[in-house]
Amino acid sequence: MSDYDIVIVGAGIVGSLLAAKLAPHTRLLLVDRDVAALPGSTGHAPGFVGQVNTVGALSEVARRSVKLYSSIPGGFNTVGGMEVAIAAPEPDITADIHAVDALKARAALAEAAGLPHELLSGAEARALAPTFLDERALAAVYFPSDGTANAKAIAKYGQDTAKAAGATLLDGDVSGIVKTATGYRVDSCQGSFTAAHVVVATGVWGGQLVPSLKATAVSVAHPYGYSTKRSPRPIAQPFIRWPAAHVYARDHGQRDGVGSYDHETVHYALQRVGALDSAYGDWESRIAPAFNRALGLLPPRTAATFRSYRTPSREDVHPVAAGSVPYAFNGLFTVTPDALPLSGALDVAGPTQGLWCSVGVWVTSAGGVTGVLADQILEALGKKPAGGVDAHLRKAFDPRRFDGQDERQLETAALGKYNDIYNKTEQDGSKGLNSRL
Ligand SMILES: Cc1cc2nc3c(=O)[nH]c(=O)nc-3n(C[C@H](O)[C@H](O)[C@H](O)COP(=O)(O)OP(=O)(O)OC[C@H]3O[C@@H](n4cnc5c(N)ncnc54)[C@H](O)[C@@H]3O)c2cc1C
Incomplete structure (x- = not known):
């Protein structure tokens, strides 16, 4: 008998x-x-959860995630999410109309999905988020049921729940996964373990243990920064996104935070990621200008709380975070060729099925995606009747959906998704790649 089922x-x-x-x-x-x-x-995700998405499968798992996170103590704060259009720098009525139309399209998407939404004037938006918006705010669309997830608290809840149900939790570096006659052997610095099923949920390190993920689970750099420490506000302000500028901001309680996608995508190849023991890269010149531009969107008094921010080395991020000065860092996460998770079986379906992965999953989706995968694995173990439940989600997240396609093209498509967090390619009806859907 194997040491473990999973x-x-x-x-x-x-x-x-x-x-x-x-x-x-x-x-x-x-x-x-x-x-x-x-x-x-x-460990360092600001944790915005937006449920409106042009991709129906992503919207579905985001909604399920909000439901789950809301049931976890300290897991979710329904502060609302706001997408803001700003007035063109020089008077340009056509550009302003275009910006407001983009908000209306988002509102229509929310309407179709049955998600609460409200179109706001610039003044109404400023009243809800005075820290982040000034008179440049032209209009906004507000999604009151969106909010911020505490990813660390949710992960800790998952670990505690698993432990209470009898799971073994172990600190150990896994060096390889080997197919055996009866299942798999997992080799680690703590010894080897056999199991019928193995799930690779290693985030930006996905391609290290499963080389076939190299071209589809691609790591990128992302600048995020915190203001100086302050007293918490009586009411937390909504999460703000400026879609046209590729910038977002949130109230973290004792600090404010700002992130930007407004830069050339910075790829962290597997070799480079493999050398890192955390998902922090070093602060670098390719992301710094975008972060500085992002601060320019804030009202000057708020931007001033980020001024002279420090950029600690990877090793120093935690000590600096424990203090009160503003700082910025380079966080790494995974992008995929179609912006959907890679979650499902990796080996042949049927009796030999046993190697699974769940990578390229955002906090926004993790609650929903892991529910879909858990059912698949339980079915494979004969513990739940196979009933085609969530068949469309299983198909959408199938990690083998790009099998046989050119690896360079896949990697390029994934990198292209970094600046396309709103999945506009989908909205425009022009999918870059054929996924096997
Ligand atoms: C700056 C920043 C901002 C973000 N903002 C948002 C946001 O607003 N909303 C959102 O939804 N998402 C956001 N994300 C993305 C989100 O954080 C990730 O998609 C999500 O946390 C990934 O979770 P995970 O469990 O897959 O991976 P991880 O959290 O990376 O966990 C992978 C784990 O695998 C372990 N591991 C790896 N290799 C091995 C090995 N060989 N042996 C043993 N253990 C191993 C690692 O130690 C790690 O703990 C952001 C990310 C960053 C960096």
Whole structure:
């Protein structure tokens, strides 16, 4: 008999939530280089959860995630999300009309999905988020049921739930996954473990253990920064996005935060990521100008709270974060060729099925995506009747959907998704690549 029914490698928000769902039904090992520290992207995600998406499958799993996170103590704060159009720098009525039309299109999408939404004038938007908006705000669309997820608290909840249900949690670096006659062997610095099923949930390190993910789970750099520390506001302000500028901002309680996608995509090749023990890169010149431009969108008094921000080395981010000065860092996360997660079976379906992955999953989607995957794995273990539940989501997230396609093209498409977080390619009806959907 195998040591475990399932070994999950990676205890970020994805691996931990999956463990919570599977542990009551299986003998499970959750292994991570550092289970408690959350050294992956989960450890420093600002955690915006927006449920409106041009891709129906993403909207569906975001809604399920909000439902789950809202049931976890401290897991979700329904502060609302706001997309803001700003007036053109020089008077330009056509540009302004175009900007407001883009907001109306988002409102129509929310309407079609049955999600609450409200179109606001610039003055109404400023009243809701005075820290982040000034008279340049032309109009906004507000999604009151969106909010911010505490990714660390959710992952910790997943780990605690799994442990309480009998799972083993282990600190250990996994060096390889080997197919055996009866399942898989997981080799780690803590020894080897056999299991019928292995799930790779290793975030930006996905391609290290599963080379076939190299071209589809692609790591990129992303600048994010915090203001100086302050007292929490009585009411947290909504999460703000300036879609045309590729910038977003949020109220973190004791600090404000700003991030930007407004730069050339910076690829972190697997070799480079493999050398890192956390999902932090070093601050670099290719992302710094975008962060500085982002601060220019804030009212001057708010921008001043970020002024003279420090850019600590990777090793120093945590000590600097513990202080009160403003700072910025380079966080790494995964992009995929069609912006959808890679979550499902990696090996042949049928009796030999046993190697799975769940990578390229955002906090926004993790609750929903891990629910879909948990059901698939339980079915494979014969613990739940196969009933085609969520068939469309399983198909949409199938990690083998790009099999046989040119690797360079896949990587290029994934990198192109970095600046297209609103999936506008989908909205325009021109998908870049054929996924097997
Ligand atoms: C700056 C920043 C801003 C973001 N903003 C948002 C946002 O607003 N909304 C949103 O939805 N998402 C956001 N994201 C993305 C989000 O954080 C990630 O998609 C998500 O956290 C990924 O979770 P994960 O569990 O897949 O991976 P991770 O959290 O990276 O976990 C992977 C784990 O695997 C472990 N591991 C890797 N290799 C091995 C090995 N060989 N052996 C043992 N363990 C291993 C690692 O130690 C790590 O703990 C942001 C990310 C960053 C960096």
